[in-house]
Amino acid sequence: MTVLAADPATLCRDVPWSRARELAHTAPTPLPTRRVPLTRAAGLTLAEDLCARHPLPAFDTAAMDGYAVAGPGPWRLSAFGAVRAGAVEGHRELVEGEAVEISTGALVPRGAEAVLPLEHAVRAGAVVHGPVAAFGKHIRRAGEDALAGTCLAPAGTPAGPALLGLAAACGHDTLPVRPRPRVRILVSGDELIHSGRPAPGQVRDALGPLLPPLVHTLGGEVTDVHAVPDHPAGALATAVLSRSYDTDVIVVTGSTSVGATDQLRRLPDDHGARWVVDTVAVRPGHPQLLAQLPDHRWIVGLPGNPYAALAAAHTLLAPLLAGLTGRSLPALPRIPLTGAVRPVPGRTRLVPVTWDGATARALGGHGSAFLHGAALADALAAVPPEWRPGEPVPLILPGA
Known part of the structure; x- marks a missing residue:
């Protein structure tokens, strides 16, 4: 029996929803790396692993205000006075039976075996008494959090506030990052108006306000929002x-x-673009597309109906932006779904849901053109064709 090879043009048509996400994520090459100061790295993506340039902590440091002590108590106060945070007198050394007043974050003198917290200490003249729970108590040893050279965050990690603070603590002043992809939005349709109440035959544009903040949340930067007529x-x-x-x-x-x-569907073929996805087996949002122009720019086609466009943006645009920034494709949690949901034979259905952390509940108000359910939702549920009530489904969370 002769087996005919599949037509390459048909392989990207009516793509299963999960496969469409994967194709959109793997299609692009990540954008070139830039090195930027920490103050400009927020919201960008690490292009290289973040590694500690020195041990963390860099030295033995006091974890409490109190007294650094050597040997069993009671202890006589050392003659060299208190040790404060920021002091660098590392040459100081305690001998057994000595103590020195110390501040949180200060360099622990050599010979100290523990820190006696101030609230547990009794001081009588030049002698200090108090219980020490264990050797090394309340001392953070050099390198106990991370040794020099330890990889603390892999390439592809978003540069959020905590990561920027971690980078600074590791001794970095700049970070190698991938920039936000620059996104131009073209809103097409002769029927659209962009302010006020629509007259009969007109429709108020909902996607012009919806897409820019969504693009920002997904890691992109909007350069322009432009209305395009159907004619000419x-x-x-x-x-x-x-x-x-x-x-x-x-x-x-x-x-x-x-x-x-x-007009959009003819454009990739007319101008030598590379097709990646040409329609997706999903409802709403079936007529969506992804292609790359010969100049390497990407075209993402979204349906004109607002909720269908939102669903399609999470199907193709979100994974594409993740791929361009070098981020991994987000793993979607699977949560039991309840509520009135009708699966669609042969297609994934995207429905807005509320989520209490354990169970998702389907909301109404999610026709292709109606954003009511999405406006109140915590997430979108990807309901497979074979779903049965109560079974787990993947959830698309904000920013995924």
């Missing part, structure tokens, strides 16, 4: 192909189906 016929192609904007990704809303005014 070449208006969308002109806007997509324009090099007036320095962008990595062009997001087009509407024009992704096969109607007379849907």
Whole structure:
């Protein structure tokens, strides 16, 4: 029997939802690395492992205010006075039976075996009494948190506040990062208005306000939001192909189906683009697409209906931005789902849900054009075709 090879053009059509996410994530090459000061690295992504440049702590340090002591008590106070945080008299040394007053964070003198907390100490003249629980108590030893050279965060980690503080504690002044991908948003449709109440036949644009903050949450930077009419016929192609904007990704809303005014679907073939995804087996948001132009810019086509566009953005745009920044594709937690949900044969269904940490509950108000459920939701649930009530489903959390 002769087995015919699949047509390559059909392999990217009607792609299963989870596979579409994977394709969008693996398709791009991460953006080039930049080195930036810590003050400018927030929200960017590590391009290299973050390693400790010195031990943490860098020296034996007191974990409590009190007295550094050597040997069993009682202890006589050392003649060299108190040791305060920031002092660098590392040459000081206690002998057995001696103590010295010490502040939290101060360099522990050589010979000290523990720190007696101030609230447990009794001082009588030049003698200190008190219980010491164990050898080494209340002393943070050099390198006990991390040795020099220890990898503390892998490449692909987002540079959040805690990571920036960790980098500073490790001795870094700059970080190698991948920048936010630059995203231009083209909102297409002759029927759209952008302020006020729509007249009959008009529709208020919801995606112009929705997409920029979503792109920022997903790790991108919006360079421009531009309205594109359906007529003249070449208006969308002109806007997509324009090099007036320095962008990595062009997001087009509407024009992704096969109607007379849907210009986007013809554009990749007409201009030699590489198809990655051409429709996804999902509801809502089936007519979505991902392609790469010959100049390496990415086109993400989202449906024009607001909730369908939001669902499609989490399917293709979010993984694409993660891939461009070198981040891993987020693993989606699987949570039992309750509520009135009808699975769709052959397609994943994305529904807004509330989540109490243990169980997700489906919300209403999520027709393709209606954002009510999504506006109140904690997450979107990806309901597979074979789902049965109460079974776990993947949850797309904010920012995933």
